[in-house]
Amino acid sequence: MATKIDLNDDSVVVIVGSGAGGGTLANELAQQGIRSVVLEAGKRFTFDDIENDEWAMFSKISWLDKRKSAGGWHGAQNHPTLPAWIVKGVGGSTVHWAGVALRLQEFEFKTKTVNGDIEGANVLDWPISRKELDPYYDKAELKMGVTGDITGMPHLPWNNDFRVLAEGARRMGYNEIASGPMAINSVDRDGRPACQQIGFCMQGCKIGAKWSTMYTEIPSAEKTGKCEVRPNSMVLKIEHDKSGKVNGVVYADVDGNIHKQKARIVCVAGNSIESPRLLLNSESSMFKDGLANSSGEVGKNYMCHTTAGVYGVMPEPVNMHRGTSVAGLVSDESHNNTSRGFVGGYMLEKLSLGLPFLSAFLVPGGTGWGRGVSQALEKYKYMSGVWICGEDLAQSQNRITLHDTDKDQYGLPAPVVSKTPHINDVNMTNHAYTTMKNIYESVGSKEIYNLPAYPASHNMGTNRMSEKASDGVVNKWGQAHDVKNLFVSDGSQFTSSGSENPTLTIVALAIRQAEYIGKQMKSGEL
Amino acid sequence: MITNWERFISNLPVRLATGRLNRRQLLKAILASTAVAGFASANAGHAVANAPVAVKLGKEQRAFMLQMSKDIYPHDGFLDDEPYLKVVDSLIKEAETDSAVAKMLNDGLIDLDQRAYKIYNSSYAEVKGYGAREALLRQIETTDFFQKVRGGLLFGIYDNKDLYAKFGYEGSSWEEGGYIDRGFSDMTWLPQDPRVKGDKK
Ligand SMILES: Cc1cc2nc3c(=O)[nH]c(=O)nc-3n(C[C@H](O)[C@H](O)[C@H](O)COP(=O)(O)OP(=O)(O)OC[C@H]3O[C@@H](n4cnc5c(N)ncnc54)[C@H](O)[C@@H]3O)c2cc1C
Numbered sequence A: 001m002a003t004k005i006d007l008n009d010d011s012v013v014v015i016v017g018s019g020a021g022g023g024t025l026a027n028e029l030a031q032q033g034i035r036s037v038v039l040e041a042g043k044r045f046t047f048d049d050i051e052n053d054e055w056a057m058f059s060k061i062s063w064l065d066k067r068k069s070a071g072g073w074h075g076a077q078n079h080p081t082l083p084a085w086i087v088k089g090v091g092g093s094t095v096h097w098a099g100v101a102l103r104l105q106e107f108e109f110k111t112k113t114v115n116g117d118i119e120g121a122n123v124l125d126w127p128i129s130r131k132e133l134d135p136y137y138d139k140a141e142l143k144m145g146v147t148g149d150i151t152g153m154p155h156l157p158w159n160n161d162f163r164v165l166a167e168g169a170r171r172m173g174y175n176e177i178a179s180g181p182m183a184i185n186s187v188d189r190d191g192r193p194a195c196q197q198i199g200f201c202m203q204g205c206k207i208g209a210k211w212s213t214m215y216t217e218i219p220s221a222e223k224t225g226k227c228e229v230r231p232n233s234m235v236l237k238i239e240h241d242k243s244g245k246v247n248g249v250v251y252a253d254v255d256g257n258i259h260k261q262k263a264r265i266v267c268v269a270g271n272s273i274e275s276p277r278l279l280l281n282s283e284s285s286m287f288k289d290g291l292a293n294s295s296g297e298v299g300k301n302y303m304c305h306t307t308a309g310v311y312g313v314m315p316e317p318v319n320m321h322r323g324t325s326v327a328g329l330v331s332d333e334s335h336n337n338t339s340r341g342f343v344g345g346y347m348l349e350k351l352s353l354g355l356p357f358l359s360a361f362l363v364p365g366g367t368g369w370g371r372g373v374s375q376a377l378e379k380y381k382y383m384s385g386v387w388i389c390g391e392d393l394a395q396s397q398n399r400i401t402l403h404d405t406d407k408d409q410y411g412l413p414a415p416v417v418s419k420t421p422h423i424n425d426v427n428m429t430n431h432a433y434t435t436m437k438n439i440y441e442s443v444g445s446k447e448i449y450n451l452p453a454y455p456a457s458h459n460m461g462t463n464r465m466s467e468k469a470s471d472g473v474v475n476k477w478g479q480a481h482d483v484k485n486l487f488v489s490d491g492s493q494f495t496s497s498g499s500e501n502p503t504l505t506i507v508a509l510a511i512r513q514a515e516y517i518g519k520q521m522k523s524g525e526l
Numbered sequence B: 001m002i003t004n005w006e007r008f009i010s011n012l013p014v015r016l017a018t019g020r021l022n023r024r025q026l027l028k029a030i031l032a033s034t035a036v037a038g039f040a041s042a043n044a045g046h047a048v049a050n051a052p053v054a055v056k057l058g059k060e061q062r063a064f065m066l067q068m069s070k071d072i073y074p075h076d077g078f079l080d081d082e083p084y085l086k087v088v089d090s091l092i093k094e095a096e097t098d099s100a101v102a103k104m105l106n107d108g109l110i111d112l113d114q115r116a117y118k119i120y121n122s123s124y125a126e127v128k129g130y131g132a133r134e135a136l137l138r139q140i141e142t143t144d145f146f147q148k149v150r151g152g153l154l155f156g157i158y159d160n161k162d163l164y165a166k167f168g169y170e171g172s173s174w175e176e177g178g179y180i181d182r183g184f185s186d187m188t189w190l191p192q193d194p195r196v197k198g199d200k201k
């Protein structure tokens, strides 16, 4: 029988969102015997809902509530209401993530110390180091089943698309070339099967070979009897008592009825657009600029990686759609080598798209038609693809704000997501385009397409960690500087983006945070 | 101006678009579109009266839209007319029950033809040379009309399971057990799995 927790039970931890951060936190708390209610705006999906169909899954699982793109990036024109590609459902964006599970590098925790102040940017060091996080990275890799030394699981076999990238990179003298670490089973493990090279990782894994909180953390948490997951529950506001401690959240259920769930502790994990939005929407006479916002940093420093795509037409067939979507990485350019004309580094990640998505993204927006596009698509079978994922510097102007007039279906101000690339991003992107041109030409490609950024898949930084309360929103445990029983448990805690995909770090932080919350509850601090 | 992704979403086949609406939202959406349709049909008479060419979407408009569609995503010698006609016919069908769409298509075609006459003194479909017709379409690419047709094609051509194989795309694979035994790494023109330093496992 599923656990039921009373709305008036004020001894529970309330977690907003069930993705990488929220889902992991719920399970880690449950394993310690700590009771929680997970409020998830989306519904519950099953393996039966997962189809190998790009647009069908996009429309089925994406967050499509009202949102606006702004700023100087091309998406303000081409993706005006879809700044980011995020899942709304139990499991959050771990339903469609690709499984790349990298650790941030040491220098990336110290952006400011290593590279100093950067004009136009608002960089800061994390209040924690790689060394402090390493034990939690180990735990995260074991939990998620990440291929590599910690689990002892071999990396995945190389598929055609990765072999093109790998061989090209090798010919260009690169040598950090690997088909992992991936949070995808290469052998049967933990009750989940080995990857069958189905493809469509970004539409949800039909067999559960890829880690997702949807079928790992959430059911494990529920099994303890300590956790109630309420799908179709959109949190609208966090409330607090006279002393300024939070005491519950107001949410709308599937029928639009409003409830208040009382709480001892509230943890926000709605991904980096909704989390700051919720704090801003929770303004009160005591917290006039939004909850936990005495620094004014809530919503600011929005980072989504410096990204781009490159597709090359190869001299022989590749069939890039066959097999794992992203299994294969080249890391040589991910180091902080400033002689390249920019700080930070970038990863090269093999990325296959199906014909339906490639036709929409090869030239995104309203101008993506004509002979150039259609003739390229005729060579789909010969194409190989890569996604560039690089450090994105924190900037104050890149931020989430509330729209003055536009409201969502709940009557709350819609979020405006502003993003303007820094000159560092532009230099990095150009360098990466040249790198990929060299790589693909070295394996015989004569036709190469450079794609601008997709709607953001990695969202970070909007409630950042800081040593000092004046520089950020949360401390090194993800605990709000201003409100001691309020936590941020998702990627919005990131102080810098690094060049690595964020999820392993989100999970490691959630494991560490759960441990801290457990201790604090025990000692009566919380 | 809406020249974007949203249009792709709004043009999703009904099978997809309804998937993300709950009953309440669906009802709202239906009510809203009826209101729009009512408004448009009240004005339709005016638009048609001013129209120099078309009063309804007949054979001529169908041929016109076919040419336009083939110019948006040209696949000479690769695809025949059938998939394009399917998209055109579904737009015509939509126009039969939605007067706002009818007006959009009708006005859009007239406008495009007028632009063609102005420069080439010929109807759009008769303008010689792909480049010339593409240039005319580029003039109107930000219009709702153009994007309506283009959105239909994007799905009708590239998200069409009957055409996947032509492009070398194999579609859904889980029913076949994925590609683990079906060629996920069957390329022979590059070395097989050239494990190098850095890939320890
Ligand atoms: C196509 C794609 C591929 C990706 N591949 C990788 C990869 O290979 N490696 C990697 O590291 N990362 C990858 N990512 C990124 C990864 O998915 C995210 O970084 C990660 O899931 C973020 O975790 P989160 O906890 O911050 O948010 P999410 O996992 O997005 O979870 C947030 C949840 O909160 C819910 N929510 C939001 N607001 C509210 C509210 N007010 N009330 C109730 N619920 C709410 C949402 O519905 C959602 O379910 C990918 C992303 C995409 C789009």
Ligand code: SF4
Binding pocket: A184, A194, A195, A196, A197, A198, A199, A200, A201, A202, A204, A205, A206, A207, A208, A209, A210, A323, A324, A325, B178
């Ligand atoms: S390729 Fe592997 S991990 Fe990806 S969806 Fe298929 S089985 Fe799952």
